[in-house]
Amino acid sequence: FFAYTIYLGAGEQGSRGAGEQLASESSSPSVSSLPSSSIHSPIHPSTQWAALELLQALGFRVNPNRQLCQSAEDVQNYYDQWATRRLQLSYLTDGVVVKLNDFALQQQLGFTQKFPRWAVALKYPAEEVPTLLESVSFQVGRTGAVTPVAELRPVQLAGTTVARATLHNADRLAELDIHQGDTIIVRKAGEIIPEVVRVLAELRPENAIKVTMPTHCPQCASALVKPDDEAVTRCINSSCPAIVQGAIIHWARRDALDIEGLGEKWVKQLVEQGLVHSVADLYSLTEADLEPLDRMGKRLAEKLVGAIAASKARPWPSVLYALGLRHVGTVNAKTLAQHFPTVDALAAASPEEIATVHTIGPEIAQAVAQWFEVPANQTLIDRLRQAGLQLAADEDQAQAAEAGALGGKTFVLTGTLPTLTRPEATALIEAAGGKVTSSVSKATGYLVAGEKAGSKLTKAEGLGIVILSEADLLALIGQD
Ligand SMILES: [Zn+2]
Numbered sequence: 001f002f003a004y005t006i007y008l009g010a011g012e013q014g015s016r017g018a019g020e021q022l023a024s025e026s027s028s029p030s031v032s033s034l035p036s037s038s039i040h041s042p043i044h045p046s047t048q049w050a051a052l053e054l055l056q057a058l059g060f061r062v063n064p065n066r067q068l069c070q071s072a073e074d075v076q077n078y079y080d081q082w083a084t085r086r087l088q089l090s091y092l093t094d095g096v097v098v099k100l101n102d103f104a105l106q107q108q109l110g111f112t113q114k115f116p117r118w119a120v121a122l123k124y125p126a127e128e129v130p131t132l133l134e135s136v137s138f139q140v141g142r143t144g145a146v147t148p149v150a151e152l153r154p155v156q157l158a159g160t161t162v163a164r165a166t167l168h169n170a171d172r173l174a175e176l177d178i179h180q181g182d183t184i185i186v187r188k189a190g191e192i193i194p195e196v197v198r199v200l201a202e203l204r205p206e207n208a209i210k211v212t213m214p215t216h217c218p219q220c221a222s223a224l225v226k227p228d229d230e231a232v233t234r235c236i237n238s239s240c241p242a243i244v245q246g247a248i249i250h251w252a253r254r255d256a257l258d259i260e261g262l263g264e265k266w267v268k269q270l271v272e273q274g275l276v277h278s279v280a281d282l283y284s285l286t287e288a289d290l291e292p293l294d295r296m297g298k299r300l301a302e303k304l305v306g307a308i309a310a311s312k313a314r315p316w317p318s319v320l321y322a323l324g325l326r327h328v329g330t331v332n333a334k335t336l337a338q339h340f341p342t343v344d345a346l347a348a349a350s351p352e353e354i355a356t357v358h359t360i361g362p363e364i365a366q367a368v369a370q371w372f373e374v375p376a377n378q379t380l381i382d383r384l385r386q387a388g389l390q391l392a393a394d395e396d397q398a399q400a401a402e403a404g405a406l407g408g409k410t411f412v413l414t415g416t417l418p419t420l421t422r423p424e425a426t427a428l429i430e431a432a433g434g435k436v437t438s439s440v441s442k443a444t445g446y447l448v449a450g451e452k453a454g455s456k457l458t459k460a461e462g463l464g465i466v467i468l469s470e471a472d473l474l475a476l477i478g479q480d
Contacts, residue, residue: 047101065089068101079122086124087159092192095123126187128197131155133182136167136211138218142246143326144234146224148173148213150184150196158188165194169231170213177201179208217242225370238323239278239376245271247324251279255330256322257311261304269293279322280383282308312388316343319389323380326367335359336368339435343381343391347372353437358426406434406477409445412460415453417470425473432477440465448473 045051049068056062065082069075079096086093100106100118109117132153139147148167155162165186167173176199178184183203189195213233216223222237238247248267252259259282270276275289285308290301314322320343321333328336339357340346346354346368354365371377385391411429413422413436420428425448426436440447440459447460448468460467468476 046103048099048103048106049101069098075122083124092158093124094126095121097121126189127158128185128187129155129157130183130185130200131162133178133180133184135180136178138214140217140219140235140240140242142243142249144236144240144243146213146217146233146235148211150178150186152184152186155186157186157194162186162188162194165196167196170226170233171231173211173213178211179204180211181205181208219243222374222376227366234326236326236371237374237376238371238380241271241277244276244278248276248279248282250324251282251322252311253322256318257314258318259304259311260307261300262307266293266296266304278380278383280380280387283312283384283387283389312390314390316341316390316393319384319391320346323371325371327364328368332360332364337393341393343385347378347381350439352439356426356435356437406432406445408433408435410435410437410443411446411448412437412440412444412456413448413450414456415450417448417450420470425470428477429473434477446473446476 043054045054052062052066067074067078069078075098082093082096098120100109106116106118111117133150134153135151137149137151139149141147147169150165150167152163152165167176167178176196178196178199181204183200185197185200186194187197213226214224217235217237217240219242220235220237220240222235222240224233225236226233235243237243245267248262248271249264251257252262252267262282267276270285270293273293275285276282285305287298287301287305290296290304291298293301296304317330317334317337320337321328321330335357336346336354340349349369351362351365351369354360354368355362357365381391406429411434413425417425429436434445437444440456440463442463444460444463444465446466446468447456448470449457449460450470457467
């Protein structure tokens with residue numbers, strides 16, 4: 001007694017294929033096919049089916065593969081029928097969508113927190129086939145992410161020949177317990193990306209070696225980094241050849257160093273021909289280096305060298321963003337550059353000190369500190385400095401910071417202050433040109449101590465650091 005509208009659905013990735021297919025068809029239906037009453041009166045279809053018919057009559061493209069079903073059995077039959085028929089479609093599909101036809105009933109059923117109760121996607125199981133694992137390679141992407149990839153004995157799967165399948169990451173690799181020479185089952189996730197489903201351990205050759213993530217980058221041999229709470233293993237050496245190309249493209253972006261004309265096709269050639277191994281190499285390129293590149297010529301070479309030179313004037317926050325540190329987008333770069341007016345100040349800061357900056361969380365701080373610990377990155381900074389890039393706030397900004405009453409002095413807060421909250425005290429100190437960090441060291445200028453001050457006070461006293469009360473602080477910055 002319920003009627004269902006049903007049509008073939010494509011998954012997230014599959015729908016792109018479907019869209020392209022629809023877009024490539026050309027049709028110009030005429031509005032004259034509309035019933036005349038529909039043209040002159042407001043149209044309020046009361047069912048899904050009527051809505052689709054109406055859209056079609058109006059000239060919209062709707063999927064012709066749909067059916068009005070009268071029972072759950074009809075739905076089952078439609079689903080079964082398309083299990084194989086869908087493979088003949090010129091686009092990829094992963095299931096059928098079933099909707100309750102009557103809009104009034106739809107409304108009555110409503111939604112759960114996330115989904116409508118009146119529609120459901122019935123997915124087809126992905127086709128799975130066994131094949132032999134020939135080897136596992138480790139690809140380094142442009143963000144430094146290392147992805148294990150299974151190299152397979154080629155096999156037919158959902159309409160294509162599959163020779164490689166992703167193993168995602170270190171966690172998945174461990175979970176699969178994959179060994180060299182294993183027989184494995186592959187399928188296409190969402191009918192698009194081949195992935196390894198499981199291993200047939202009973203077919204494993206004797207003494208097979210277990211596949212594990214490398215500890216060092218297959219491209220540049222630096223130690224890989226994998227935070228415990230993340231699935232991704234990364235190479236964080238900015239000189240890694242696999243990363244260089246992506247790094248240069250990022251470097252040249254409009255919101256970074258804005259090097260006009262340094263497009264992907266040039267970057268590819270520059271890296272492949274060994275002319276550039278890091279963004280710093282851009283600054284020693286000459287017209288003579290560039291001119292021989294395919295389709296470059298004298299005029300373009302001249303312009304590109306000029307554009308690269310002009311990028312030296314880009315300000316410190318843009319340079320910091322262009323360096324492409326993890327989690328450091330334009331906003332975080334600006335914030336960090338404000339608090340650390342020179343690259344040396346940022347490089348010298350501990351993760352704890354970086355994390356005291358408002359809006360910079362511990363994860364970001366950790367990533368930033370880690371980046372500066374890599375020797376290759378330190379070399380990069382030195383070379384950029386020699387090339388004349390802006391690695392400090394310009395003098396006006398630096399002077400403005402110095403001019404504050406606290407002149408760049410470092411403060412540590414401890415205990416409970418009589419009237420100010422921590423954020424209030426921090427804001428006052430920063431507004432006056434001071435910096436607030438969380439731990440006491442020889443570099444600490446003042447310790448502001450309130451009630452119940454503990455180990456920080458003891459340590460500061462031991463180091464001979466000036467101890468201030470809240471009143472002292474207010475006096476110092478002229479707020480008393
Ligand atoms: Zn590497």
